[in-house]
Amino acid sequence: MVQAGQPNKGQNWQHWVHETYRQAQYGQLLHGKTMVVAVSGGPDSMLLMHWLAEVRHLQDNPMQIIVAHVHHGFRLEESQQEALLVKQAAEELGLIFEMTQVDSPGYAKKHHLNPQAAARELRYAFLKSVANKYNSPAIALAHHADDQAETVLMHMLRGAGSSGLRGISWIREEEGIRYVRPFLHVRKQELVAWCQTRGIAYALDSSNQKRAYLRNRLRLDIMPLLEQENPRITEALVQLAETMAAEDDWQQQHTDELFRSHVHSFGVEVKEDTGALEGTLKQQYLRFAMQYTAGCLMKRDVFLSVHVALQRRLIKLILNYLFLEAEQADFSTIERLRLRITEPKTTWREEAGNKVIAIREYDHIAWLSGRRDGAEPASVQCHIERGSGEMFYSSYPSKIVWNEMAVRQMEPDFLGDKFDAMFDADAIQWPISVRTRRQGDRMRVKGLNGSKKVQDMFVDAKVPSSLRDAMPIVEDASGQILWLPGIRRSDIALIGPATRSVVHIRFEPVS
Incomplete structure (x- = not known):
């Protein structure tokens, strides 16, 4: 009218x-x-x-x-x-x-x-x-x-x-x-x-x-x-x-800063600097990026350190990135995931809706979407011959560098680290193999009598389940496991007074 x-x-x-x-x-x-x-x-x-x-x-x-x-x-x-x-x-x-x-x-x-x-x-x-x-x-x-x-x-x-x-x-x-x-x-x-x-x-x-x-x-x-x-x-x-608009803007600003500073993402409209990633978190990031089209990872202790209001908004922001054109996450979903993260259980998997999953693996939490076809880890094996050289190990993205030398050439104060080890080259049956795990793998552990299951060693070292099928295992030609890079070495081929030649092997994680 x-x-x-x-x-x-x-x-x-x-x-x-x-x-x-x-x-x-x-x-x-x-x-x-x-x-x-x-x-x-x-x-x-x-x-x-x-x-x-x-x-x-x-x-x-x-x-x-x-x-x-x-x-x-x-x-x-x-x-x-x-x-x-x-x-x-x-x-x-x-x-x-x-x-x-x-x-x-x-x-x-x-x-x-x-x-x-x-x-x-x-x-x-x-x-x-x-x-x-x-x-x-x-x-x-x-x-x-x-x-x-x-x-x-x-x-x-x-x-x-x-x-x-x-x-x-x-x-x-x-x-x-x-x-x-x-x-x-x-x-x-x-x-x-x-x-x-x-x-x-x-x-x-x-x-x-x-x-x-x-x-x-x-x-x-x-x-x-x-x-x-x-x-x-x-x-x-x-x-x-008007009051809520100002407070919402303030909270969103802090949420965006938290995301930029502590959340590592791939496949979303946020620029990511993988150079800031280190150790297990970096390997998880690379592994998930091969298995999923999009995801966000962060340290759990950082999440727990912020106010509950920022926890909720951060989860909402992450899910909205991953949901893309779908409806935004509702409060019940956000709160269910938030409470799950605060629980003491160290490993879990939770559906977040719209084909997005949330997981916790020890100290890290992740939200992932778009499982890639053929994303299951394949068995990988490569060989190291005597002498010196380097190669790329794809399953746990790393450069393997090895160098055989006379014992007198080794550094006298060499201590090594989790990704750096030396062996008596003459006590090893060559060639050395670097492979992924197999059912029933066991390793003789330095300082212990007998052997221990590799699976148990992964659990003790809090290796995330997403990485266990990708972790490198170093063994000699007889099938004896020499070393679990990133975890510990065996009691085989230890350097002693009778050692004349050593082989130095180092894993260098790469992007």
Whole structure:
């Protein structure tokens, strides 16, 4: 239904335009630019169109305004009248008019959406197409303070956190386009009053009276009840949104810093410096990167050291990276994973939804998605001949360097480390093999009587299960295991007084 405005010359329109323009702080954004304005025909968007037309007079280089209208395929007769109303008003103001008609009901049925969600998707797709057509960096929307209050209340009913309670943003950027809302601080009744003052005709959407929609029930039934308790409930909810927006920005800033500093990712839109990785964490990272298309790893103690609020937000950020286009993780999923991480159990695997898994392997936690085909580790074996040389060991990405020398040439104070060992070259049956583990592997351990299962040694050394099938095992030609690089060596081929020749073997983990 089209409602004619009722002129009232008792108010200063130019002063109001100037003040709202200044308060919204859009001067720099709008100056000298093309602006698309979404106009449905309601009082809010009709006034916004006239407001933008007036704003041009405040600019040295007036912007070009493109009026975009969508016929959603609902209320066919009313929608035709609304389209005609907007077109005529745009022409009277000398503005370019763009319109499309879409089949929201059909789109909703095809994509299993509710009608309002379908209409929103189609509307924003059209607005973006118009902005791209005219090379406009921004789209103006007529959301106002009452919309903000209703949105905050809706999110509150759904149990939203600060990200939801911040409500509608003044400015939101997506795909290089800014969506701006100059009236977000203005009450609906003030916008309607200005339409009447300026004689601006507008349409009343009959569907706004249907209580089938939650927003309508809140506006028609719940807000009036709340106003009985607090006549300024709308202002209070808008203030809550502003407070939550600031706190949400602060928390997100700290979450982003935590992610950049301590989370190591692959396959997501975050630049990763693998040079900062060391030891087991680096090998886990490389191993997971071969097995999965995307993932994030971090040290568990770092996660536990931050406040619970940052723990939740970090999990949410990671899952949102890995979920990609899917729905964002809900609170129950985030909290389930957070509590799992705090448990004392050292190894576990948990489904996070949308084909993402969360795992803990001793001191590290990881979130992984997109298991690669053929990602199961293959058996690897390579050989070291007497003398000197080097080779790449692919299963546990490392460069193997070996050098045989006379015992008098070895460093007198050589101690070695977990990836560095020396053997009596004449006490070994050559060639030496470097391979992955096999069922029943055992090694004679220096300082112990008898042998010990390699599997038990992996567990004792807290080798993550994801790395056990990749860990190098060094054995001689007789099948005796000489060394588990990164863990410990055997009591075979120890250097003693009778040793004349030694072989020095070193594993150098690489990226």
